[in-house]
Amino acid sequence: MAPPIVTVVVQPRGKSIKKLPKEVQLASNASTQELYNSLAEASGYSIHRLRITKATDRALIPNSKESTIEASGLGEKSVVHIKDLGPQIAWQTVFIIEYLGPLLIPALFLFPLRPYLYFNFDTIPEPSDLQLLVCGLLTVHFLKREYETIFVHRFSNATMPARNIVKNSGHYWLLAGCNIAYWVFRPDAAAVTKQLNPVLLYTGLALFVFGELANFNSHLVLRDLRRPGTTERGIPSGFGFSAVTCPNYFFEVVSWVGVYLVSGLSWSVLFFIVVASAQMALWAQKKERRYRKEFGDKYKRKRFVILPGLF
CATH class of the missing domain: 3.10.20.90 (Phosphatidylinositol 3-kinase Catalytic Subunit; Chain A, domain 1)
Known part of the structure; x- marks a missing residue:
């Protein structure tokens, strides 16, 4: 019938x-x-x-x-x-645009735009080794972000309002791009004028590499929870997921702390870490509430959502 x-x-x-x-x-x-x-x-x-x-x-x-x-x-x-x-814009396109700014801005500030940005200095020396290293770390970080956006992430929502692209991009273009690049690459920045303690340098590099690889692993775990073309979710498990709700955010912070150490403890990098961590903490709290509501007793509730032992 x-x-x-x-x-x-x-x-x-x-x-x-x-x-x-x-x-x-x-x-x-x-x-x-x-x-x-x-x-x-x-x-x-x-x-x-x-x-x-x-x-x-x-x-x-x-x-x-x-x-x-x-x-x-x-x-x-x-x-x-x-x-x-x-009018809508695909979430994948949004992320590509968001990360494109901080991917290109450091190299632009460090090389072709350098004479124009720091024109008020009597002499503008060539970029120091530390400045070149920080530029390399930023480039690697955001190249990884672009790769994950195109080949790893599966988005639960296909689009977002196109008018939000400016607001969404501002965080990365201004704070992670212009803010960090301008201050770290100044001729009088700590990365030029001070001899960085080798302990800080190698600790920073170790944290950066660990954070990037662990963050990538977390994204692979989250990707595999959702079948292509669906919005269904599973309960994540694996490295870091037993400690906090969103280990991908925690490892992101670890990676940026590495950049902070290598930069010579630049306040601009620290400022970005604080702002980004606060935003990620809000997202992590929402995800914890969603997991509890969606999976009930099947989900092992987390006490900490982003920073083990702290928050």
């Missing part, structure tokens, strides 16, 4: 959407993804630009192959609201 056909009433929420149909008809066992596809095709909008909620309780209708019309509580003449989220 064929499943019954359900007529869903469609109403725009917020600004009007041209060509939006007043009704769509779908089988009761059709996936909610088919509802999105139907409305996207009719309106001419990207499927990722539409947000569909139930009029009764404003609950989100997921864009999912696993969720059905009937299971979502939609019946004959049920009303759904359609919101235009505005």
Whole structure:
């Protein structure tokens, strides 16, 4: 016996959407993804630009192959609201743009832009070995980030509002790019004027290498929790995951502490570490709450979310 056909009433929420149909008809066992596809095709909008909620309780209708019309509580003449989220940009593209700035800015500040940035100095010496080393560490770090974005990460959300790209990129372009590069590469920076203690140098390099490799391993673990093309999640386990909720963030901090030591204890690197750590701590707290809610007793609750023994 064929499943019954359900007529869903469609109403725009917020600004009007041209060509939006007043009704769509779908089988009761059709996936909610088919509802999105139907409305996207009719309106001419990207499927990722539409947000569909139930009029009764404003609950989100997921864009999912696993969720059905009937299971979502939609019946004959049920009303759904359609919101235009505005122009979208792929999350992968967002990350590529975010990391491109701090990938290129250090080398630009250290070489072609150097005479123009430090014009007020009587003499501008060639970059010191430590400055070249810091530039190399920053380049390696953000090249790794770009590689992970393209080949490792699987994104739970396909897109984000395009207008947010400036805000999202500002953190990396200004703090990790311009802030660090300008101050560390100055002719009077500690990386030029002071002889760095070998203990700090080699400790910093060791922390950087360890942090980068461990962070990469954490990303591989997180990647393997999700099958390609799905948004399902599993409980992560492995190196670091028994100590904190987000060891990838912890190892990120370790890596940056390494850069801080190699830079000659530059305040600009320390400032970036503090700001970035605070943001990552907020993300880690949210992830811990989500794990507890999503997996219940199956998940071993963590006392510390990012820094073992501290936070």
